Amino acid sequence: MSFTGIAIIEDLEIIDAVIKGDREAYAALVREYQTRVRGLCLSILLNAAEADDAAQDVFVKALSSLASYRKDSSFSSWLYRIASNHCMDQLRKRKRQKTDSLDRVTDNDDGEAGAFQPRMAEPSESLIEKTERLAGVMQVLSSLPADYREVLVLREVEGLSYEAIRVILKCSLDAVKTRLHRARHLLQDKSRHFLHSQSSSK
Amino acid sequence: MNHDQLKDQLFAFHDGELSAESHARLKAHVDTCPSCQQSLLEWKDTSRLFLEPLRVKSSEIFVQQVMRRVRALEPEASGLGWPLFVRWAFPALALSVSSFAGAFVYTEQPLTAATPAIFLDEQEQPSALGSLSSVVADDQILSNEVTNP
Secondary structure, X not given: OOHHHHHHHHHHHHHHHHHOOOHHHHHHHHXXXXXXXXXXXXXXXXXXHHHHHHHHHHHHHHHHOHHHOOOOOOHHHHHHHHHHHHHHHHHHHHHXXXXXXXXXXXXXXXXXXXXXXXXXXXXXXXXXXXXXXXHHHHHHHHOOOHHHHHHHHHHHHOXXXXXXXXXXXXXXXXXHHHHHHHHHHXXXXXXXXXXXXXXXXX | OOHHHHHHOHHHHHOOOOOHHHHHHHHHHHOOOHHHHHHHHHHHHHHHHHOHHHOOOOOHHHHHHHHHHHHHOOHHHHOOOOOXXXXXXXXXXXXXXXXXXXXXXXXHHHHOOXXXXXXXXXXXXXXXXXXXXXXXXXXXXXXXXXXXX
């Protein structure tokens, strides 16, 4: 049996234990999937604090509907789907609130900057350079549609197959390929533009 | 297959989503094509620069925060514990037993000692019905007298 197969069986055993009332067993699932769920939330919300709050909501939601989880799809796909739906809802709420409010905190395209705190880069990089670089990265990412960022993270960061992405996004395989293709081209265009402006400003 | 057609499959090749045959064909092409090699390299750099920062580190604090919320949930809200049909089974069973018992007592009531003798004595029943019909008839006569004095 493959490693993935063993992992799926372990997940199912934990899920059964949790459904029977052993809530503490749920910690193992949270520990296992937290980085992926938080990463996906971050890719959509582009705000570390909001992403972590959203990821917490996702795990609580998943627990509440664990009894309805059908074991014909993998637990991770099911969890990703909850995360994706929840973050897209959050994004819509945020946009509605922003429309209602005149107090604009940021001036970028989507206003999705906030407290984005990506991973630290090479130690040789100075703090100012690092901050500038990360601000640029954030600016480029926030100029992409959220569903493009989502599909890019599922493929590039999580390394999921097109089929697994199709299950999570509940769309056709062709739609996955098209979205991924467009997302990549758009990111490359934006990054070229960004790198060009960076080099010309120096 | 020309260069442009092969280049269109470059991302699928990078993602490992081609069939073994197509993968081998594209690999043979990429190995000898500087333009495709450059495209792949460019994408890898873009991905590393812009998508790697979205990779999140594991955090035990996060796990504990989630578990704190999980522990604070009521069993009903968490949807866990006994399955729904089991949780409803006891009250439903109690309700059906009490309904059945009530119906049984009601239908068996004429046979108890407290039941009026009129219902116990078969001989008396026709006269009881007769007296009821005579009361109805008296009422009709009375109402006729009131409407047609």
